Structure formats: structure tokens, C-alpha cells
Amino acid sequence: MSPAVRKLFRTLAVLLFWLLVWQFAALRVGQELLLPSPVQVARALYALSRTAEFWLTVGQSLLRVLSGIVLAALFGVLLAFLTHKSPLASALFSPLMTLVKSTPVASFIILALVWLGRGAVPLFIAALMVLPVVWSNMSAGLRGIDPQLLELSRVYRLPKARVLRRVVWPSVRPHLRSALRSALGLGWKAGIAAEVLTVPPYSIGKRIFEAKLYLETTELFAWTAAVILLSLTIERLLLRAVDGKDGTHA
Amino acid sequence: MLELQNVSLRYGDRQVLDGCSLRLEAGERLALMGPSGCGKTTLLRVALSLQSPDSGTVSCAARRIAAVFQEPRLLPWRTAEENVNLVLSDREDTMPEALAWLRKLELEDARGLCPAELSGGMQQRVSIARALAVKPELLVLDEPFKAMDDALHERVLQTVAVSSKNAALLLVTHSEEEARALSCRVLRWQDGRFA
Numbered sequence: 001m002s003p004a005v006r007k008l009f010r011t012l013a014v015l016l017f018w019l020l021v022w023q024f025a026a027l028r029v030g031q032e033l034l035l036p037s038p039v040q041v042a043r044a045l046y047a048l049s050r051t052a053e054f055w056l057t058v059g060q061s062l063l064r065v066l067s068g069i070v071l072a073a074l075f076g077v078l079l080a081f082l083t084h085k086s087p088l089a090s091a092l093f094s095p096l097m098t099l100v101k102s103t104p105v106a107s108f109i110i111l112a113l114v115w116l117g118r119g120a121v122p123l124f125i126a127a128l129m130v131l132p133v134v135w136s137n138m139s140a141g142l143r144g145i146d147p148q149l150l151e152l153s154r155v156y157r158l159p160k161a162r163v164l165r166r167v168v169w170p171s172v173r174p175h176l177r178s179a180l181r182s183a184l185g186l187g188w189k190a191g192i193a194a195e196v197l198t199v200p201p202y203s204i205g206k207r208i209f210e211a212k213l214y215l216e217t218t219e220l221f222a223w224t225a226a227v228i229l230l231s232l233t234i235e236r237l238l239l240r241a242v243d244g245k246d247g248t249h250a
Numbered sequence: 251m252l253e254l255q256n257v258s259l260r261y262g263d264r265q266v267l268d269g270c271s272l273r274l275e276a277g278e279r280l281a282l283m284g285p286s287g288c289g290k291t292t293l294l295r296v297a298l299s300l301q302s303p304d305s306g307t308v309s310c311a312a313r314r315i316a317a318v319f320q321e322p323r324l325l326p327w328r329t330a331e332e333n334v335n336l337v338l339s340d341r342e343d344t345m346p347e348a349l350a351w352l353r354k355l356e357l358e359d360a361r362g363l364c365p366a367e368l369s370g371g372m373q374q375r376v377s378i379a380r381a382l383a384v385k386p387e388l389l390v391l392d393e394p395f396k397a398m399d400d401a402l403h404e405r406v407l408q409t410v411a412v413s414s415k416n417a418a419l420l421l422v423t424h425s426e427e428e429a430r431a432l433s434c435r436v437l438r439w440q441d442g443r444f445a
Contacts, residue, residue: 148319149323152317155298155300155316156315156316157315158336159340161340162340170325
């Protein structure tokens with residue numbers, strides 16, 4: 001059995017184990033209102049996915065939160081280049097990034113609600129969570145570029161684009177990869193949390209809020225499962241894009 | 251081609267270069283010889299504009315410059331062939347040229363290997379192939395033939411001598427034989443300066 005197949009089997013076995021634990025716990029509790037079983041949740045998710053409103057809701061939430069994540073990732077990369085090149089920019093922005101990382105997300109959500117209106121809050125919050133993570137990882141990546149390779153590029157007068165593609169990008173790519181991995185989950189969860197608090201129309205957060213309001217625990221679990229599945233799918237797709245077509249080379 | 255005038259450089263309390271001047275015409279070949287730590291490598295770094303002197307001027311008219319450093323400075327994530335191709339272009343169509351240079355340095359079999367899979371001597375030969383591949387007007391070599399056995403050392407010297415015969419050459423070495431094989435005029439470290 002190849003290592004990849006063995007790894008897949010192990011992952012499935014672990015998943016099955018926890019689903020059984022959940023199923024057993026649900027049977028013991030015996031009340032769908034408190035803890036629905038995985039089968040009930042799967043059924044609810046399947047039923048939801050057969051409605052057009054489900055896909056409209058998912059699409060709108062994805063658009064909002066992903067826009068924030070992508071904008072913050074791009075800005076984080078540019079900001080990392082700026083603070084790497086300019087000590088003044090570094091002195092200005094480093095404390096700001098630390099401040100953003102240390103401030104509770106709920107405070108930002110409330111402030112953003114006052115400043116921006118509820119439609120823009122999830123995008124803003126997702127961006128705010130992603131920005132410092134991408135910036136700090138990219139900064140570490142830029143600091144880690146071998147100075148001898150940069151000197152070599154200068155001596156041979158290599159075009160800037162080639163230096164970026166052949167020297168800089170392969171050096172920073174592992175850092176960007178790990179940044180995206182942590183930032184995606186963080187941004188996605190914070191964006192949905194912002195939706196729960198601001199309830200914009202056609203949003204997963206609004207549906208979670210309503211499920212809580214009307215004690216529809218099974219639907220709450222179903223929407224949560226949808227959020228998890230979307231998060232995993234987006235993470236895979238984005239990391240594949242960062243890895244390039246062969247997965248190893250830049 | 252290359253001119254250093256009255257160049258001085260100090261690291262903390264230590265005066266590494268003190269009013270050093272050097273002139274290299276097109277096609278001229280010069281070897282710097284002297285004890286370790288006398289500032290030979292620093293002089294090369296200043297000549298390559300990798301380090302600014304505290305005083306004095308450096309001017310270089312060469313458009314194509316190549317250097318082989320004491321360490322190979324290869325991209326660890328690229329094969330030997332791709333490392334040579336780095337200085338040629340960003341395209342695949344110059345790969346045969348990169349391979350031809352590897353062949354001259356007896357590295358054809360190592361074309362698909364990454365630096366971590368090569369010995370120190372092989373890595374250094376890849377960096378020599380990379381330097382020769384740009385057909386430099388100015389070739390700067392900082393003790394580039396270390397970690398090679400005697401027979402190979404001689405063949406590589408010959409290859410460098412033939413392939414760089416039109417280039418101005420600045421060599422740092424401890425070996426008279428290398429300076430002779432590359433037809434270099436020798437400047438020796440005497441009384442705190444090269445003469």
C-alpha cells in the first residue's frame with residue numbers, strides 16, 4: 001500500500017471514529033434540540049443544498065469574506081515588501097500590526113458596524129484578521145532570502161522580474177503558504193462571526209443567527225458543517241495555486 | 251574596463267583596504283596573491299560594487315560581468331542545468347546552451363541534480379559553468395578551484411583559460427600555478443598593499 005493511500009485510510013478512520021463518538025453522544029443525549037446526530041445533520045445539509053437560496057447564501061458569504069481575504073493577502077504582501085525595504089515604514093506599521101493582532105475581533109466588529117454599515121463588516125473583518133498574519137509571515141520570508149543569492153543576481157545584472165521569480169518567490173513561498181493556511185481559517189471564521197453579529201441579507205451568518213433564535217439546532221449544525229467544508233475546499237484550492245502546477249517548483 | 255582609485259575600507263578598528271588602486275584593461279588578466287585575511291576578497295567585493303568603500307572611487311565599463319565566489323551560490327531548489335540557465339534567460343530554449351557549458355565542465359551527468367545532491371567540487375564547477383556561460387567581458391574569480399582533485403583541477407583550469415580568453419580577468423588565488431595557467435600578471439601583498 002502506497003504512503004498516500006495509507007494516509008488517506010488513516011484520515012478516513014480518524015473521521016469515522018469521531019463521527020461514531022458524535023453519533024454515540026447524540027444517542028445518549030436523545031434530544032435533537034440539544035445535540036443532533038451526524039445523520040440528522042447530513043440530512044439537513046442535503047435538504048438545504050437542494051434549495052436555490054442555500055447556494056445564493058453561500059455564494060454571497062463567499063464573495064464577501066473571500067474578497068476581504070484576497071484583498072488583505074495582496075495588501076499584506078505589498079506591505080511586507082514596503083516594510084522590508086523601508087525602516088521608516090517598518091517602524092510605522094509594525095506596532096499597528098501588533099495592535100490589530102491583539103485586539104479582540106468583537107471590538108472590531110462593533111466598531112466596523114458603527115463606521116461602515118453592516119454590508120461591509122464581514123469583508124472588513126476578514127481582511128483585518130488576514131492582514132497581520134500574511135504581513136508577518138511574508139516579512140519573515142523576505143528576511144530569510146539568502147543575501148548571497150541576491151548579491152549574485154546583482155553581479156550578473158539579472159532582470160528584476162527574473163530575480164523575483166527565481167530567487168525571491170521560491171524563498172518566500174513556504175512562508176506565504178503557511179500564512180494563507182492560518183489566515184484562511186481565521187478570516188473565514190471571523191467573517192462568518194461578523195455576519196452573525198451584523199446579519200446582512202443572504203449570509204451564512206444570518207442563517208446561523210436565525211437557527212439559534214428559533215432553536216433549530218440541526219440547521220445550525222448543518223450550516224456550520226457547510227462553513228467547514230467550504231473552508232477546507234478554499235484552503236486546498238488556494239494552496240494549490242500558490243504551489244504552482246507541479247506542486248514543488250516555482 | 252575596471253578601475254579602483256585610492257580605495258580605503260575599514261571594518262571597525264581594522265583597516266582592510268588602505269588607498270588601494272588597481273586598473274584592468276579589456277582582456278587584461280590579473281591575479282591577487284597574499285596571505286589569508288589581507289583583504290583580497292574585500293577588494294573583489296568592492297570591485298563588483300557589492301560593498302561601498304569608505305573613500306576612493308570604483309568604475310567599471312564592462313556590460314557583462316561574471317563572478318565565481320568562494321562558495322558556489324547556487325539556487326538550492328533548481329537543478330545544475332537550471333542554475334546555469336538562470337544567467338542566460340528565463341526561457342527553456344537556452345537550456346541546450348546551459349547543458350553545453352555543463353558538458354565543458356564534465357558535469358553532463360549531473361544536469362538534473364540539485365545542489366544538495368552534488369559534492370562541493372561539483373557545485374563549484376556548476377558555478378564556473380554559470381560564469382562562463384554569460385561570455386563575460388569581466389570575469390572575477392575568488393579562489394574558485396578549491397575542492398577539486400589534481401587531474402580535474404588542471405582540466406578545469408584549461409577550460410576556464412580557453413573559454414575566457416577574451417575576457418578581462420581578476421583572480422584571487424594562493425596558487426602560482428593557477429595564475430600562470432590563466433596567464434595572469436601577479437600582484438602580491440607587500441607592506442600592507444598590493445604591488
